[in-house]
Amino acid sequence: MAAAKRLTxxxxxxxxxxxxxxxxxxxxxADGNDGRIPAETRNRVNKVIRDTGYVxxxxxxxxxxxxxxxxxxxxxxxxFPSAQADFFxxxxxxxEEAAQELGYxxxxxxxxxxxxKIFGDNVxxxxxxxxxxxxxxxxxxxxxxLVTGDFPFVAVGRRDDAGGPVPYVGGDYAPATSALVHRxxxxxxxxxxxxxxxxxAESSEDRWQGFQEAIGGADLVTNINAVGRPAAEVLDxxxxxxxxxxxxxxxxxxIAVEALARNRGLSIPGDLSIVVIGNHIRAEQATGxxxxxxxxxxxxxxxxxxxxxxxRVEDDAPVEQLLLPCEPVEGETLGPVSTxxxxxx
Amino acid sequence: MAAAKRLTxxxxxxxxxxxxxxxxxxxxxADGNDGRIPAETRNRVNKVIRDTGYVxxxxxxxxxxxxxxxxxxxxxxxxFPSAQADFFxxxxxxxEEAAQELGYxxxxxxxxxxxxKIFGDNVxxxxxxxxxxxxxxxxxxxxxxLVTGDFPFVAVGRRDDAGGPVPYVGGDYAPATSALVHRxxxxxxxxxxxxxxxxxAESSEDRWQGFQEAIGGADLVTNINAVGRPAAEVLDxxxxxxxxxxxxxxxxxxIAVEALARNRGLSIPGDLSIVVIGNHIRAEQATGxxxxxxxxxxxxxxxxxxxxxxxRVEDDAPVEQLLLPCEPVEGETLGPVSTxxxxxx
DNA sequence: TCAAGCCGCTAATGCGTATTAGCAGTTATG
DNA sequence: CATAACTGCTAATACGCATTAGCGGCTTGA
Numbered sequence: 091m092a093a094a095k096r097l098t099x100x101x102x103x104x105x106x107x108x109x110x111x112x113x114x115x116x117x118x119x120a121d122g123n124d125g126r127i128p129a130e131t132r133n134r135v136n137k138v139i140r141d142t143g144y145v146x147x148x149x150x151x152x153x154x155x156x157x158x159x160x161x162x163x164x165x166x167x168x169x170f171p172s173a174q175a176d177f178f179x180x181x182x183x184x185x186e187e188a189a190q191e192l193g194y195x196x197x198x199x200x201x202x203x204x205x206x207k208i209f210g211d212n213v214x215x216x217x218x219x220x221x222x223x224x225x226x227x228x229x230x231x232x233x234x235x236l237v238t239g240d241f242p243f244v245a246v247g248r249r250d251d252a253g254g255p256v257p258y259v260g261g262d263y264a265p266a267t268s269a270l271v272h273r274x275x276x277x278x279x280x281x282x283x284x285x286x287x288x289x290x291a292e293s294s295e296d297r298w299q300g301f302q303e304a305i306g307g308a309d310l311v312t313n314i315n316a317v318g319r320p321a322a323e324v325l326d327x328x329x330x331x332x333x334x335x336x337x338x339x340x341x342x343x344x345i346a347v348e349a350l351a352r353n354r355g356l357s358i359p360g361d362l363s364i365v366v367i368g369n370h371i372r373a374e375q376a377t378g379x380x381x382x383x384x385x386x387x388x389x390x391x392x393x394x395x396x397x398x399x400x401x402r403v404e405d406d407a408p409v410e411q412l413l414l415p416c417e418p419v420e421g422e423t424l425g426p427v428s429t430x431x432x433x434x435x
Numbered sequence: 436m437a438a439a440k441r442l443t444x445x446x447x448x449x450x451x452x453x454x455x456x457x458x459x460x461x462x463x464x465a466d467g468n469d470g471r472i473p474a475e476t477r478n479r480v481n482k483v484i485r486d487t488g489y490v491x492x493x494x495x496x497x498x499x500x501x502x503x504x505x506x507x508x509x510x511x512x513x514x515f516p517s518a519q520a521d522f523f524x525x526x527x528x529x530x531e532e533a534a535q536e537l538g539y540x541x542x543x544x545x546x547x548x549x550x551x552k553i554f555g556d557n558v559x560x561x562x563x564x565x566x567x568x569x570x571x572x573x574x575x576x577x578x579x580x581l582v583t584g585d586f587p588f589v590a591v592g593r594r595d596d597a598g599g600p601v602p603y604v605g606g607d608y609a610p611a612t613s614a615l616v617h618r619x620x621x622x623x624x625x626x627x628x629x630x631x632x633x634x635x636a637e638s639s640e641d642r643w644q645g646f647q648e649a650i651g652g653a654d655l656v657t658n659i660n661a662v663g664r665p666a667a668e669v670l671d672x673x674x675x676x677x678x679x680x681x682x683x684x685x686x687x688x689x690i691a692v693e694a695l696a697r698n699r700g701l702s703i704p705g706d707l708s709i710v711v712i713g714n715h716i717r718a719e720q721a722t723g724x725x726x727x728x729x730x731x732x733x734x735x736x737x738x739x740x741x742x743x744x745x746x747r748v749e750d751d752a753p754v755e756q757l758l759l760p761c762e763p764v765e766g767e768t769l770g771p772v773s774t775x776x777x778x779x780x
Numbered sequence: 781t782c783a784a785g786c787c788g789c790t791a792a793t794g795c796g797t798a799t800t801a802g803c804a805g806t807t808a809t810g
Numbered sequence: 811c812a813t814a815a816c817t818g819c820t821a822a823t824a825c826g827c828a829t830t831a832g833c834g835g836c837t838t839g840a
Contacts, residue, residue, distance in 0.1 A: 096585070098796055109820050114798055126817060143580065148562045149503075150796035152494045153825050160542070160562070179524070186545055196543040197505070200531060217493045217505070217562070235488060240441065443826060454790045459828055471787065495826035498795050 097144045106138045113139075117146060152217075161189055161399060162197045162221030166228070181224055181246060184392025192400050194219075215241075220403040222246060222395050226291060242402040244395045248292045248413065255409045257402065259395040262413035263293060263368065266384040267300030269418060270337070270365050275309070278427035279335040279363060283312040283328050285347075286339025286367070297339055297367045321346035325354075328362070334427045335363040344381055348423070359425035366423075368416070382421030387414050442489045451483040458484075462491060497562075506534055506744060507542045507566030511573070526569055526591060529737025537745050539564075560586075565748040567591060567740050571636060587747040589740045593637045593758065600754045602747065604740040607758035608638060608713065611729040612645030614763060615682070615710050620654070623772035624680040624708060628657040628673050630664075630692075631684025631712070642684055642712045666691035670699075673707070679772045680708035689726055693768070704770035711768075713761070727766030732759050 099113040106113070108131065115127055116135045127135075138144075152158045163185060165178065189196055197218045215221055220242030228245070234252040236243050248260035274282060282305060288298035312331040314324060317340045324347050328336055338344035344366045348358055356362055358379075366381040391414055401407035444458040451458070453476065460472055461480045472480075483489075497503045508530060510523065534541055542563045560566055565587030573590070575597060581588050582599040593605035619627060627650060633643035657676040659669060662685045669692050673681055683689035689711045693703055701707055703724075711726040736759055746752040 096796095100796080110797085111799080111820060111822095112818090114796095115819090118798070126819085128818070131818080143584075145561065147796055149494055149497045150825090151798080152562075153498055153796075153827095154798050156825085158494075158562070186543070190545070196545075198531070198541040198543055200535070200541075216490065217497075217503070239488070441826095445826080455827080456790055456792095456829080457788090459826095460789090463828070471789085473788070476788080492826055495795090496828080498797095498826075499828050501795085 096147070097142055099144075099146070102135065102138050102142065102144050105142070106135045108135060157403070158217065158219050159194050160197050160218045161185075161194045161396065161403075162199055162215045162218030163224065164199045164215060164221050165224045167200075167225050178224060180388035181392040184389035185222060185396050187389075188393040188396035192396070194396075194400065220244075220399045222392075222399055226293075242399060244399040244402070246391055246395050248296065248411070250292055255411065257398065257409045257411065259391050259398060259412045259414065260293075261368070261386045261391060261416050263296040263384075263416065264300030264303070266416035266418070267297045267337075267367050268304035270367065270382070270384060270424075271301055271304035273418075274335045274363065274365065274424060275304075277363070277425065280309050280427070281311045281332050281334045282309050283314070283331060283333040283336040284310060285314040285324060285328075285336060285343055286317055288313070288315055293368075294339060301337060301367075317343055319343070321350040325350050333362070335365065335424070337365045337367055339367050341366050341381070345379075348379060348381075359423050360428055363425055363427070364423040366421075379423060380419075380421045382424035383419040384416040385419050386416055390414055441492070442487055444489075444491070447480065447483050447487065447489050450487070451480045453480060502564050502748070503562065504539050505542050505563045506530075506539045506741065506748075507544055507560045507563030509544045509560065509566050509568045511570045512545075523569060525733035526737040529734035530567060530741050532734075533738040533741035537742070539741075539745065565589075565744045567737075567744055571638075587744060589744040589747065591736055591740050593641065593756075595637055600756065602743065602754045602756065604736050604743060604757045604759065606638075606713070606731045606736060606761050608641040608729075608761065609645030609648070611761035611763070612642045612682075612712050613649035615712065615727070615729060615769075616646055616649035618763075619680045619708065619710065619769060620649075622708070622770065625654050625772070626656045626677050626679045627654050628659070628676060628678040628681040629655060630659040630669060630673075630681060630688055631662055633658070633660055638713075639684060646682060646712075662688060664688070666695040670695050678707070680704075680710065680769070682710045682712055684712050686711050686726070690724075693724060693726075704768050705773055708770055708772070709768040724768060725764075725766045727769035728764040729761040730764050731761055735759055 099110045099117075102113045103110045112127065112131065113135055116132050117139075148158070163182070186196060197215075199215055199221075221244075223236075223243060223245045226247070228249065230252060233245075233249060233256065237252050237254040237256055243257065245256055245258040246260070247258060249256040249258050271282070284298070284301055286297070287294045289295055311333050312327055314327060321343075324343065328347075336347075338347070344364055348364055351358060351362055358364060364381060366383040368384060368386050394412055394414065398407075398410055398412065401410075444455045444462075447458045448455045457472065457476065458480055461477050462484075493503070508527070531541065542560075544560055544566075566589075568581075568588060568590045571592070573594065578590075578594065578601065579597040582597050582601055588602065590601055590603040591605070592603060594601040594603050616627070629643070629646055631642070632639045634640055656678050657672055659672060666688075669688065673692075681692075683692070689709055693709055696703060696707055703709060709726060711728040713729060713731050739757055739759065743752075743755055743757065746755075
């Protein structure tokens with residue numbers, strides 16, 4: 091039971107009365123004119139293979155071929171634990187689908203409690219033919235090593251160049267944000283506020299850039315460059331600035347401020363319009379309010395990233411950078427600007 | 436850019452002016468008294484390794500060592516696509532956590548559109564050190580081959596012997612079902628019905644067995660041995676049989692019948708108590724009703740299965756079979772039997 | 781002074797497969 | 811009839827690493 095030694099091609103060869111090389115040739119469908127195995131021999135070998143249930147060791151195979159048909163999926167953060175689950179699930183779904191279609195399996199390398207490194211001591215990642223990197227965080231040093239290295243990878247989410255162009259599939263936040271700004275302006279808003287970071291992560295910068303481009307500069311009444319600030323503070327600032335519309339980068343902030351505003355008797359969007367830039371998960375589930383926003387095509391991004399990665403692995407395709415459009419989400423928190431000014435403390 | 440050859444130990448050796456064997460010894464912490472590398476040489480080699488960013492090829496490593504620290508996760512059905520997602524997610528979560536703690540990575544082998552085989556042509560599964568098998572379906576022939584083979588595996592969910600004992604971690608449905616039956620009887624129910632398969636899958640049989648043991652035989656008024664039957668038919672049968680309480684194995688059936696019953700003016704549990712055997716996902720989300728049921732400890736099962744698998748891989752531990760208790764879920768659909776008989780057509 | 785022991789390192793080997801060069805026997809070609 | 815071409819197969823090799831046997835130089839002990 092314990093020492094049930096694995097079968098090897100040598101075993102098959104012995105049983106079939108041929109050489110190991112012949113077994114290999116039979117297995118790999120002796121094509122062309124090189125290894126020519128007549129049907130009779132082929133059948134004999136195949137019979138032994140069937141009878142014994144032999145299967146080639148993928149490790150040894152990989153050893154000589156160099157490829158595995160395995161894609162790594164790396165996340166700095168744990169992928170499943172519930173808080174994150176809703177964030178990663180659409181990505182994993184898309185990756186799995188695409189990998190399936192392309193005949194690849196997935197090697198999950200998900201963040202530990204301790205931050206996980208790509209270039210650790212035990213880089214089992216190299217077992218895969220290439221990898222997709224998920225997650226908002228990204229160690230810049232590791233990114234640079236990846237870029238300069240020869241290991242195929244694709245990032246989900248736009249990344250700035252790091253010693254070279256980074257292959258990625260991202261959401262095209264800038265135009266999506268611009269479109270929402272234009273909608274707000276078309277609805278008469280002239281006093282617009284922005285709550286959220288405008289630097290740091292690429293995705294933050296993209297949003298901010300799209301916002302700036304569309305707003306023209308004159309209409310921005312307040313820019314609270316922070317996330318997670320107490321709702322009361324934020325709301326006070328917004329009201330003090332006479333904002334009629336506010337853009338949040340973080341759904342959580344929007345939810346808190348919206349609840350507080352209603353609590354204070356303000357009507358949304360009657361007195362204050364709210365736009366969330368990017369649909370974070372559970373927009374409608376956490377609260378009854380459906381925020382005006384745009385949809386991040388997570389599943390499509392993941393599919394595209396997977397396909398891109400396979401192109402790089404199989405055809406050594408050049409670096410691509412792809413941004414997928416984000417469709418607007420109507421929602422119910424953006425309305426025409428109110429003609430009367432209400433101020434309730 | 437294309438031919439950026441991977442570094443090997445030989446490269447490191449050349450750069451450090453030593454032999455490949457020395458590099459390997461340095462990497463594997465020359466323990467004991469066998470390969471003794473003085474600090475000076477060790478430092479020199481380590482410096483080159485750091486400078487070049489070399490990492491050992493896990494494939495070659497596996498080739499000689501035999502183990503990978505990778506666990507396969509096999510599902511006959513696709514794991515992520517949304518309909519299934521809620522079913523598999525808790526399992527994956529538990530597996531990921533346990534694997535993480537034990538220092539293993541996960542190789543996902545998820546079902547294709549076409550049914551996937553464990554023993555296919557391309558058994559990449561063997562790349563892993565062992566595997567966990569998820570899913571309700573299970574090809575009996577493959578199960579038998581697994582049992583007789585030497586590849587370590589653990590099933591999630593109880594499985595009957597197949598040419599030998601099957602290692603598994605399951606939910607202990609029988610006593611959990613019994614407990615619910617007793618509760619119903621304690622509440623005065625004497626006319627109990629059972630809707631669901633009582634043979635086929637092991638999990639169905641366990642439920643049925645637990646039900647039978649507790650009910651004693653006399654009280655079973657109807658046994659509709661089917662799932663997915665039209666709610667109207669089922670309800671009519673239940674009413675015709677004067678059932679005061681009904682056990683469903685399938686949540687979907689329970690939902691349909693409950694809705695119809697309410698629609699016809701019956702009160703639940705006033706006129707009819709409903710028990711669902713096993714909490715299928717989204718019990719509360721799909722409908723407002725919280726069914727009386729028992730909780731299947733999916734995450735704990737997955738964790739236990741993972742740990743069991745590692746024991747088998749690392750210590751060649753004997754086959755274990757483990758059933759985890761299922762806690763009762765109070766719910767709101769099981770109440771005392773009504774003294775008056777209401778019949779509404 | 782010589783044997784024994786130790787130290788620092790390397791050559792050699794094997795893991796299971798794919799692949800190539802090439803051998804012996806047969807058949808076609810001029 | 812000699813040579814070429816083909817057929818069916820095998821020996822040999824490489825892939826990158828871990829591991830073991832053992833080599834030459836040095837130190838120690840008698």
